[in-house]
Amino acid sequence: MYRPYKLGMIHFSDLSQKRLRDWLLHLANRTQVTKELGIGRNTLYRYLDKIKKETSSIEELFTLQQVQTLIKLENADWQKYLTQKADLAAKKAAKADLDHQEAQLTKTLHQYGWGEITDNLEFAQLIDLQQGSAEQKQQARAILQRWPAAKQKKYDKYQKQVQNHE
Known part of the structure; x- marks a missing residue:
């Protein structure tokens, strides 16, 4: 059955x-x-x-x-x-590591005076802009206004040094 x-x-x-x-x-x-x-x-x-x-x-x-x-x-x-969570955690760890390395590098460069060289490069580029067309002069003024007061003083000092050597 x-x-x-x-x-x-x-x-x-x-x-x-x-x-x-x-x-x-x-x-x-x-x-x-x-x-x-x-x-x-x-x-x-x-x-x-x-x-x-x-x-x-x-x-x-x-x-x-x-x-x-x-x-x-x-x-x-x-x-x-x-998997996505692990990937995100790895990316965050890598970014944190890169941020730490960048801070170390910046500190080391300033310790050996390389920070001034990069500033001088920016200053030279700004002087070139100021000597260019009206639009470039306006762009130079905008860049100069964005800088903190200490960097603006450094720029004035650099500009005087460049003018004295010419």
């Missing part, structure tokens, strides 16, 4: 059920879910509406294979998130 097996409903722990439900309602890519589960978009939205209203649970609406697919999709999203 033929006796088909009767499958009982799937049961999750409350925490797992809540996480899967929250992921499905808020974070899941709906087009990917419909494609992977093989259901229509309207069907998915009807299911989501029932889950939101808590009239049905995920176990009641989806088959065993569909629930497994949902779990795989959620895990793939989680792995993708962890």
Whole structure:
């Protein structure tokens, strides 16, 4: 005599059920879910509406294979998130390291007097601008106004030195 097996409903722990439900309602890519589960978009939205209203649970609406697919999709999203998070942390660490190196380099250059050389280069470029057309003179005035007072004093001193040598 033929006796088909009767499958009982799937049961999750409350925490797992809540996480899967929250992921499905808020974070899941709906087009990917419909494609992977093989259901229509309207069907998915009807299911989501029932889950939101808590009239049905995920176990009641989806088959065993569909629930497994949902779990795989959620895990793939989680792995993708962890990878992005690790990449972001690595980028932040690299940027912090570069910022530290730049500060060290600037300190060392100023210690050996190289900071003055870069300032002198900027000053020479500004003098060239001031000797150019009206538009370049306007640009030179704007640059000079942006500089702090100490740098403007250095520029005046540099300008006097250059004029004395000519």
